[in-house]
Amino acid sequence: xxxxxxxxxxxxxxxxxxxxxxxxxxxxxxxPLIIEHNQQILQKEEHEKAILENGDKxxxxxxxxxx
Amino acid sequence: xxKVGNYQFKSRLFLGTGKYxxxxxxxxxxxxxxxxVLTFSVRRMNIYDPSLPNFLEKIDVNQYTFLPNxxxxxxxxxxxxxxxxxxxxxRCDMVxxxxxxxxxxxxxxxxxxxxxxxELVAEGFTxxxxxxxxxxxxxxxxxxxxxxxxPGASPIGSGQGIINPLNLSFIIEQSKVPVIVDAxxxxxxxxxxxxxxxxDGVLLNTxxxxxxxxxxxxxxxxxxxxxxxxxxxxxxxxRKDYAVASSPEEGISVGN
Numbered sequence: 144x145x146x147x148x149x150x151x152x153x154x155x156x157x158x159x160x161x162x163x164x165x166x167x168x169x170x171x172x173x174x175p176l177i178i179e180h181n182q183q184i185l186q187k188e189e190h191e192k193a194i195l196e197n198g199d200k201x202x203x204x205x206x207x208x209x210x
Numbered sequence: 211x212x213k214v215g216n217y218q219f220k221s222r223l224f225l226g227t228g229k230y231x232x233x234x235x236x237x238x239x240x241x242x243x244x245x246x247v248l249t250f251s252v253r254r255m256n257i258y259d260p261s262l263p264n265f266l267e268k269i270d271v272n273q274y275t276f277l278p279n280x281x282x283x284x285x286x287x288x289x290x291x292x293x294x295x296x297x298x299x300x301r302c303d304m305v306x307x308x309x310x311x312x313x314x315x316x317x318x319x320x321x322x323x324x325x326x327x328x329e330l331v332a333e334g335f336t337x338x339x340x341x342x343x344x345x346x347x348x349x350x351x352x353x354x355x356x357x358x359x360x361p362g363a364s365p366i367g368s369g370q371g372i373i374n375p376l377n378l379s380f381i382i383e384q385s386k387v388p389v390i391v392d393a394x395x396x397x398x399x400x401x402x403x404x405x406x407x408x409x410d411g412v413l414l415n416t417x418x419x420x421x422x423x424x425x426x427x428x429x430x431x432x433x434x435x436x437x438x439x440x441x442x443x444x445x446x447x448x449r450k451d452y453a454v455a456s457s458p459e460e461g462i463s464v465g466n
Contacts (some may be wrong), residue, residue, distance in 0.1 A: 150239040158224045174260060174264075175266055175299065184291075186298060188376070203254065205252070207252075207264070208230065208265055209225030209281055209415075210228045210366070210413075210416065
């Protein structure tokens, strides 16, 4: 399955079924991050319910230094 | 005590977290400043190098109130999206609306800032818009429900200090919500001056992070904000054109 993550195409294994699976696949499970899935901002508890499909757009953002 | 919406802060210094030489210096500077509010930006994560450190991992996040900014937004729609992304972290419901309208000066877009403020207030956020030093705009932001207004002292990162104290005074005199002077502060004198004008707080970043010794400058800013506030509360003497002796004129002892 191919999805767009942060503007880049990403080929993920077929067993990655949902956003939580994607986070685990990318080894980001310990990171404080925020997910937007097809323009929908997700709360953490929604990560397992957000099913991934081919062509989905995912934004993975976090806090960085800023004024 | 500074009250912004439902929040209360002992410190009137808000500190940005951008452009420090390294995280250790940044942590020490934040400690020295005794700030309770830290600003952040929201950006894409580097998913291919998750080992990159993040400042949040260096601090006790529960000790601070997060004030994410919407920097990078060009209009109200983008600012609202960034605010919602930040809120989805579960760490904050405050947001600094920052919508740049001019890439060269980094001055804010007043129309989009007002729109974003209206929308974010309706969504239940505690909204602190970064705005130009315009008293009419500040009033409109207040009417839109802004919980504080944050007029710039001079362009972001310029270190020019307060270039229009009169405009800031107009805003401070008329505002019913806290006024936090944001952007352009260069030195402790600038921060103290803002507070002496009657500002409720100061938000700065580059003045500390770009100083030769950011840790020492953070401490200096802490004292400057406190000194300026005390001076404002104490009430300064009026300016006079001519000298007024502070020693008594009577009983001067002359030698002959």
